[in-house]
Amino acid sequence: MKDFYLEILHVDKNCGARYGILHTPHGDVEVPMFMPVGTLATVKTLSPEEVKSLGAGVILSNTYHLHLRPGEDIVAKAGGLHKFMNYDGPILTDSGGFQVFSLAENRKISEEGVVFKSHLNGDRMLFSPETVMDIEEKLGADIIMAFDECIPYPVDEKYVKNSVERTLRWAKRCKEAHKREGQALFGIVQGGEYEEHRKHCAEELAKMDFPGYSIGGTSIGEPKDVFSKMVDYSVKYLPPEKPRYLMGVGSLDFIFEGIEKGVDMFDCVLPTRIARHGALMTSKGRVNIRDAKYKEDFTPLDDECDCYTCKNYTKAYLRHLYVADETFGKRLLSMHNIRFLIHMMEEARKAIKEDRFLEFKEEMLAKYGSKKGF
RNA sequence: GGAGGAAUAGCGAAGUGGCCAAACGCGGCUGACUGUAAAUCAGUUCCUUCGGGUUCGGUAGUUCAAAUCUACCUUCCUCCA
16 A cells, blocks of 8 residues: 555664654654544544644544444545544544453454444444444545454453454454555454464464554553563564554553554543543643642643643643633643643654663653653 | 421531431542543541540430430521511
8 A cells, every 4th residue: 555654764773662654645644653532533622623733643533433423424425534523634443342342241242243232322233344344444544443352451361362363363354344445454463461372463464464553452451561561572573664553552651661662653542531530641740630739829730841731821720620620621631631642752753763762761751750650 | 476497517408216427419638540431430528646536506404325305595487467
């Protein structure tokens, strides 16, 4: 696919971190990058222009949720997701594989696919590699995910083995079913914490020759050392020239861990979700803006931050908006958290180009306090 | 002037003899959130040196035991003159 490829421009001499440009039908974006999540065709509370102004390239959306509401046919009629949501940058749709995990009580897995009971009205519907490809083609994102099973952690090895084999068969079916031009279909590496299964999964996917590969099944409650292994065991066996996407990772220390190992793309609901709940990522560590100590704090949320929120508003005001449950507060806080992560990515890219990513990582984690949870 | 009714933790409001330091809601305080069923969820909210102490308008009683029963007082509400 000539309009989608990763151009690797530099690999850090001291680790696996790499800098490059991902070419997509809706524009070029630099990697490593963080992609804000807009599950329902909107990054909650923000306009596409705002998301773009924060430095975001790719926006994520979700097959399961858009299938339920408004339905892929309506999106297609609207002219596709880009037009529908008025975003002309690259869009990535997740396949619903994560919902196999997050909505586990409402679904049943079989070889054919997954029957979900809609969380909205109880409708039963089959998500199979074929139906998911059909939906994702109609949505029309630039990057689409194969339908996989995101398995929980911890889970016994036998389950992992069976699930990986099935995810691989599904990946093959996705590849065969996917026909639309101008869409990059990514295969997803699963395998839990087991090197044997991650390796097998990555190698088999590589044989199928996807334009990019995702690493799934992480950041679901496993300890950091386990997370690290999961990423290692996956990246190691993936073709270096293809983009690597570590799914659902949004805390700074986990992202840096991924970059160091050679991951290019990250997405996470974390910055936007915790922002709506009053938690902020700042250069002083984590801030809960609701806390009483900010009642009369007329300084910016983060004096090192260049975002609209930090340039124009005080903690006392942001706290007031939060406490008063004003929507504007959630918007300002969401902007800040997204900008914080994207700014970190910009700095990380600079560091990689200068072969000092490892120092940069240590410096940032010491400063931002990786123990504080982001 | 007369007749009823009501007073419970910051607020609202249950409780009408022991299982009551007192349900629940709000407000306050705090924490969590990782391919979004999340503008959500959880904890905490009389004092304490964690042994205990002091509470349910006030005072005095009844009782082994009172927020709960009795008497009086105070305040408030409604109705009648």
